[in-house]
Amino acid sequence: MPAIMKTKPAYGAELVEVDVPKPGPGEVLIRVLATSICGTDLHIYEWNEWAQSRIKPPQIMGHEVAGEVVEVGPGVEDLQEGDYISAETHIVCRKCYACRHNRYHVCQNTKIFGVDMDGVFATYAIVPAQNAWKNPKDMKPEYAALQEPLGNAVDTVLAGPIAGRSTLITGAGPLGLLGIAVAKAAGAYPVIVSEPSEFRRKLAKKVGADYVLNPFEEDPVEVVMSITDGAGVEVFLEFSGAPKALEQGLKATTPGGRVSLLGLFPRDVTLDFNNLIIFKALEVHGITGRHLWETWYTVSSLIQSGKLNLDPIITHKYKGFDKYEEAFELMRAGKTGKVVFFPHK
Ligand code: NAD
Ligand code: ZN
Incomplete structure (x- = not known):
């Protein structure tokens, strides 16, 4: 064979x-x-x-x-x-x-x-x-x-409530795209997707993303704040494995919001934990398998x-x-x- x-x-x-x-x-x-x-x-x-x-x-x-x-x-x-x-x-x-x-x-x-x-x-x-x-x-x-x-996408998206919640997805590779499909099926709104590749931003739109942005041309934090009237998103789902996307996503998440991390980072990541996670009382999940x-x-x-x-x-x-x-x-x-x-x- x-x-x-x-x-x-x-x-x-x-x-x-x-x-x-x-x-x-x-x-x-x-x-x-x-x-x-x-x-x-x-x-x-x-x-x-x-x-x-x-x-x-x-x-x-x-x-x-x-x-x-x-x-x-x-x-x-x-x-x-x-x-x-x-x-x-x-x-x-x-x-x-x-x-x-x-x-x-x-x-x-x-x-x-x-x-x-x-x-x-x-x-x-x-x-x-x-x-x-x-x-x-x-x-x-x-x-x-x-x-x-x-x-993988289901465990990331459904690690907490998402229906009717504003959601940021960073990375629209195959897994991020599946994540968008699951988030939309589960009733997330609006679903904002940050992805540098134009090809994949187009796919993200076809799958149902409500907004797509290029993080190399626009600041995802500013875009999220303008869409959410300065509140930030309730749910942040990381599918890129890009350290920058992690930091931007944490900044764009509303205090008390939920963060689920699937993307694997190529190296150790340095973050302002106090201001980005602890003082914001974020709920952070690592997702595997x-x-x-x-x-x-x-x-x-x-x-x-x-x-x-x-x-x-x-x-x-x-x-x-x-x-x-x-x-x-x-x-x-x-x-x-x-x-x-x-x-x-
Ligand atoms: P992929 O590399 O195809 O997709 C990543 C996407 O992120 C790409 O489309 C890329 O353009 C985009 N990206 C790069 N920099 C970005 C930035 N600064 N902001 C936003 N987006 C950015 O990978 P994939 O197959 O879709 O997998 C996604 C991630 O999930 C990978 O890191 C992979 O290793 C990880 N993964 C984890 C598990 C697990 O069990 N935890 C399982 C499978 C895959
Ligand atoms: Zn065992």
Whole structure:
């Protein structure tokens, strides 16, 4: 079968032919119907410092997936051939202190497929049965695959009340765009988006942002204050990982407001904690992974409600993997929302 593989410790990846794997105990084999590229896949492709320290080639890339179970390994009881599933990509240990407090999203022994083992950029892939999430039959495969990153966005946006609340979103990359869709579906208003890329500001508008601004041309704090009559936003959601955006967002948040941080900063960040957080009594959340399995229920219901505007976010669809290099390069250049492969041509 064809698979996008990180074959060597260098930039890029290769489209190779490998054997269809056999599901081991507790595993299922799926026929991959849709699989999308995540920022993490891009880091592995680019072979950045994090990837160099974590990834051991040769390895099949990819983790966001929807597929149909075609073979069930020994000991798997609650899945069968024909089940239509997506997958939680964090394989948790269920034994550590965090897991035993039901905080699976911060399991200290988390393994990730496509990162710590073979992934799903192939026509068939192995999924541990304990990580499978059953989808309703009528959910589009591209939506089903997007549930994993949507889970990040849902945990960020819905970490506190948001209906009817003014909201600032910094960063409209794939995750920020999903965040906009969730915030709008949840009734946030107005949703103000700060994003330097014109391409992504346009996407943000299509997804439903009420205002978009370029932080390199306008001061986001001034824009927010003028829209909110000097009050600042109730909710600030950080999706960029840009230190400047964090500072601007904190300044633009109303005292007593809520801040949820998903973006990962490339370096330590220096902040005036006293004036930006403590004296403003802000409620600050760090967001990582997805709550198991509460977040998946929310994501699935949001998709089925028909209220999530996902189509403008899926900017690129590829049949087969032949154009994988184009897909990765477009994503690197910031010229995409989500990119989805349909492996079977
Ligand atoms: P991305 O890099 O595609 O998007 C980031 C966006 O921020 C880009 O569109 C960029 O133009 C924009 N940006 C840059 N500087 C800005 C500024 N000063 N103000 C506003 N916007 C600015 O990344 P993504 O895939 O959308 O992911 C978003 C972030 O979430 C990344 O930092 C990623 O590492 C992080 N992430 C965290 C988790 C987690 O579990 N905490 C999971 C996945 C991704
Ligand atoms: Zn654990």
